[in-house]
Amino acid sequence: xxSIWVVGASHHTAPLEVREKLAVGAGELPRLLxxxxxSGPFEEAVAVSTCNRTEFYVRVEDADATPxxxxxxxxxxxxxxxGEQDAGIEESAALLYVHRGxxxxxHLFRVAASLDSMVLGETQILGQVREAFETARENGHAQRLxxxxxxxxxxxxxxxxxxxxxxxxxxxxxSVAVDLAGQIFGELSRVRxxxxxxxxxxxxxxxxxxxxxxxxxxxxxxxxxxxxALAAEFDGEAFALDRLTACLEQxxxxxxxxxxxxxxxxxxxxxxxxxxxASRPLFLxxxxxxxxxxxxVGTLESVYLYDLDDLQQVVARNLERRxxxxxxxxxxxEAELEKLEVEARKIVVAPTIAALTxxxxxxxxxxxxxVRARFSAQGRAFDASTESEVLKSLERIARGLLHEPIRVLKxxxxxxxxxxxxxxxxxxxxxxxAEELPEEDRS
Amino acid sequence: xxxxxxxxxxxLGLSALGYTLSSTIWGWTLFGPRGRAVGVARLLAVFxxxxxxxxxxxxxxxxxxxxxxxxxxALHFFVWALVASFGLVDRLLRVDSLGxxxxxxxxxxxxxxxxxxxxIAPSTxxxxxxxxxxxxxxxxxxxxxxxxxxxxLASTLFLAQDRALKRKRIGPYFRALPSLDELDLLHxxxxxxxxxxxxxxxxxxxxxxxxTGSTRVFRDPASLGAFALWGLFCLLxxxxxxxxxxxxxxxxxxxxGMGLLLVGIVLARSGQRHGERLARPSxxxxxxxx
Numbered sequence: 224x225x226s227i228w229v230v231g232a233s234h235h236t237a238p239l240e241v242r243e244k245l246a247v248g249a250g251e252l253p254r255l256l257x258x259x260x261x262s263g264p265f266e267e268a269v270a271v272s273t274c275n276r277t278e279f280y281v282r283v284e285d286a287d288a289t290p291x292x293x294x295x296x297x298x299x300x301x302x303x304x305x306g307e308q309d310a311g312i313e314e315s316a317a318l319l320y321v322h323r324g325x326x327x328x329x330h331l332f333r334v335a336a337s338l339d340s341m342v343l344g345e346t347q348i349l350g351q352v353r354e355a356f357e358t359a360r361e362n363g364h365a366q367r368l369x370x371x372x373x374x375x376x377x378x379x380x381x382x383x384x385x386x387x388x389x390x391x392x393x394x395x396x397x398s399v400a401v402d403l404a405g406q407i408f409g410e411l412s413r414v415r416x417x418x419x420x421x422x423x424x425x426x427x428x429x430x431x432x433x434x435x436x437x438x439x440x441x442x443x444x445x446x447x448x449x450x451x452a453l454a455a456e457f458d459g460e461a462f463a464l465d466r467l468t469a470c471l472e473q474x475x476x477x478x479x480x481x482x483x484x485x486x487x488x489x490x491x492x493x494x495x496x497x498x499x500x501a502s503r504p505l506f507l508x509x510x511x512x513x514x515x516x517x518x519x520v521g522t523l524e525s526v527y528l529y530d531l532d533d534l535q536q537v538v539a540r541n542l543e544r545r546x547x548x549x550x551x552x553x554x555x556x557e558a559e560l561e562k563l564e565v566e567a568r569k570i571v572v573a574p575t576i577a578a579l580t581x582x583x584x585x586x587x588x589x590x591x592x593x594v595r596a597r598f599s600a601q602g603r604a605f606d607a608s609t610e611s612e613v614l615k616s617l618e619r620i621a622r623g624l625l626h627e628p629i630r631v632l633k634x635x636x637x638x639x640x641x642x643x644x645x646x647x648x649x650x651x652x653x654x655x656x657a658e659e660l661p662e663e664d665r666s
Numbered sequence: 667x668x669x670x671x672x673x674x675x676x677x678l679g680l681s682a683l684g685y686t687l688s689s690t691i692w693g694w695t696l697f698g699p700r701g702r703a704v705g706v707a708r709l710l711a712v713f714x715x716x717x718x719x720x721x722x723x724x725x726x727x728x729x730x731x732x733x734x735x736x737x738x739x740a741l742h743f744f745v746w747a748l749v750a751s752f753g754l755v756d757r758l759l760r761v762d763s764l765g766x767x768x769x770x771x772x773x774x775x776x777x778x779x780x781x782x783x784x785x786i787a788p789s790t791x792x793x794x795x796x797x798x799x800x801x802x803x804x805x806x807x808x809x810x811x812x813x814x815x816x817x818x819l820a821s822t823l824f825l826a827q828d829r830a831l832k833r834k835r836i837g838p839y840f841r842a843l844p845s846l847d848e849l850d851l852l853h854x855x856x857x858x859x860x861x862x863x864x865x866x867x868x869x870x871x872x873x874x875x876x877x878t879g880s881t882r883v884f885r886d887p888a889s890l891g892a893f894a895l896w897g898l899f900c901l902l903x904x905x906x907x908x909x910x911x912x913x914x915x916x917x918x919x920x921x922x923g924m925g926l927l928l929v930g931i932v933l934a935r936s937g938q939r940h941g942e943r944l945a946r947p948s949x950x951x952x953x954x955x956x
Contacts (some may be wrong), residue, residue: 391841402841407831409761409845501910504846525913527831537836 224567226266227372228288229327230297230319231278234341237318244315245277251304252355256364258303263296264288267369269359271334273351275341280331282369290321328372328563332556335380337389344389344545349380368567375566379559386555387548392541396424396534397431399541400508404432404476407504407527411436417474419443419467419488420481421453424510428478433457441470445481471496477507479515488516493523508534565637572636575645576629578654583621590617670728675780677721682776684714685749689769696766696842704762711769715749718776722746732801734808738782744808745775751812755855761848767823768816803870807892810864814895817856817902818924821917824849828914850912853920857906861899868896887934894930898923 232245247255252270259268259279267282279297298316322330333339335352356373359365365373384390393399401411408414414437418425421444429440440459443466444450450461462470464487471477471492481487488507497505502525509516509530521528594613598605628648635644648654688710695703722742725733733739752768827843830836844852871889874880884890902920905911911919 403831403836405845406827406840406843407846409848413847498910502912502915504913521832524915529834533834536834540836 225324226282227327228293229280229322229330230294232319233276241315241318247272252358253362255304258300262300268364269356271355331376332379335376336383346390375563379556383552383555387551389545389548389552397428399534399537400428401431401435407506414475416476417441417470419479421449422480425478425480443467443470468492472499480510481515486517490519493520568636568641571641572632572645587617587621677717678780680717681714684710685773685776689773692766692769718746734801734804747808747812751816761844763844799874803867806863806867810860813856813860817853820849820852821920824917887938891931894927
């Protein structure tokens with residue numbers, strides 16, 4: 224894994240004005256990867272570019288590569304992509320971080336699992352990493368070790384998401400409100416929202432609710448035009464504020480966000496509405512300051528009142544819970560990292576095993592030919608069944624002889640001594656040198 | 667142990683295994699990805715129930731009458747009816763998380779059935795109680811109890827969920843509970859189905875009593891319990907449809923009613939046994955005379 228490097232900038236290390244210079248659009252990625260591989264000693268390359276980070280994962284076989292050289296090659300590739308010597312890009316080189324080997328791979332694992340994200344546990348990054356990897360693979364820039372590393376990173380991220388509570392619990396006021404509505408009503412397609420007022424947060428919340436299935440919202444506003452516009456957008460009905468009580472009877476979720484200095488919804492409004500609603504659950508979300516809903520309303524049976532503080536407290540508790548899952552997530556990632564390291568060590572000896580097997584096959588073929596010629600010279604029949612039996616015997620001998628050397632080679636690879644063991648085997652069995660191997664057998 | 671008893675124990679063991687595996691998987695789906703796991707849990711529950719059905723069928727064949735009455739048999743049948751009721755409600759409502767709260771109890775009940783006396787121990791009950799009409803009466807009443815138990819489970823979960831929402835203590839297990847509406851719907855369906863079956867059972871029992879001129883039905887604790895449950899059904903259904911009550915109040919009434927019913931049945935049974943002892947002092951005295 225020592226040949227894997229990462230160079231990049233994220234929200235942890237660079238401000239937005241630097242990150243935006245380094246950002247790469249999805250359409251630019253194939254050209255960037257091409258430019259990267261030409262500008263430096265990069266055997267493989269993957270670029271991950273999101274609003275919070277731009278990172279370049281590369282495989283470098285040159286053992287003398289230095290961080291400065293890697294950064295310089297990366298920055299040159301970016302500048303070349305932009306078609307000019309962009310001073311801004313050169314300047315941002317100082318803010319780039321560089322990791323190598325196990326540290327680089329650990330970084331990738333943490334990024335994919337959203338442990339390095341601005342919002343801990345956000346799942347969007349997993350899709351973004353996957354897309355970046357797919358782009359590189361389709362364009363031939365990630366085939367061997369880097370491909371295996373990214374495969375393992377995606378698998379590790381999914382294991383973290385499954386095995387911890389890192390992605391559980393909503394982290395925005397709107398998402399929390401939708402979650403709560405789900406816990407009260409179950410299927411939101413039967414839920415009818417009522418929006419009182421027309422604040423931006425109320426509108427955002429309405430969007431979330433309708434996206435989750437809520438239908439035919441009621442919009443009550445002092446300004447009939449504003450109410451009408453919102454109702455038209457969401458396929459709802461508009462009402463004047465003086466018809467609030469009638470609206471309350473029909474609504475299941477009430478979102479209130481007006482600038483009223485006094486509460487608009489009092490306990491008597493809700494009691495009256497509940498009597499006519501046969502005490503069906505009523506969920507009130509009061510986003511206004513000062514509050515639009517009398518807090519005493521929350522004491523009524525089947526009525527659930529949440530104000531802005533309540534929703535934000537739920538968000539804070541969810542964030543705390545996610546933070547508490549980081550250690551468990553990190554342990555899962557370390558276990559996956561170990562597995563990858565063992566796999567990577569085994570890759571080193573794969574060409575030697577392939578060469579051993581090829582040598583044995585060649586020997587078997589030569590011996591079979593010799594036996595055929597001997598039979599022919601002696602005038603004895605060498606039919607298909609005899610040939611098959613002889614071939615099977617020769618193959619069994621060859622495989623039997625190679626079984627133990629290959630097993631020991633794999634063991635030594637797992638212990639990190641693969642190269643030494645492979646070189647001894649190559650010497651003992653007079654195998655071809657690595658550079659003479661076909662392309663697909665090279666590391 | 668006879669071959670029949672060994673077969674019964676084997677089938678009961680399979681049933682317990684099915685319920686236990688099902689409740690384990692269902693419980694796991696509360697906190698992990700659901701995917702196909704809920705479907706697998708349902709299949710295992712069905713497997714357990716089929717094994718349980720085979721147990722009762724084998725007992726029926728061996729005994730020559732429906733395996734409904736007598737302490738152990740009644741217990742077996744009641745657990746079987748409970749799972750059948752849950753299966754019906756689950757099929758109707760398709761609330762994925764419900765089984766996680768119900769099956770563990772069934773698993774415990776079925777495991778405990780493995781240690782009680784054999785369901786085919788000879789019955790000490792009079793032959794008349796094994797008549798088809800009585801069997802139908804008992805079966806329907808048991809289903810009434812089973813659906814009422816489901817309604818109580820729904821009420822318990824409702825109160826837990828309602829409390830969490832009211833107190834704004836949204837813990838990590840919050841999402842695991844079914845929604846309030848789903849629980850209320852489960853309560854309504856369980857009550858209406860249970861009431862219909864229970865009413866049919868009561869009617870059959872009364873018909874038999876009228877035909878045979880028996881007044882025992884009005885003194886027997888089991889019968890009194892069935893009447894009390896029917897009254898409870900009427901009260902709760904009336905509160906919902908006529909009184910337009912639902913939610914926390916109805917859930918509280920349901921659990922209070924169940925509690926009173928259980929206490930009432932226990933007191934009635936104790937009273938019956940005490941009464942029987944009081945009615946037999948001359949017999950005891952004559953037995954004790956040398």
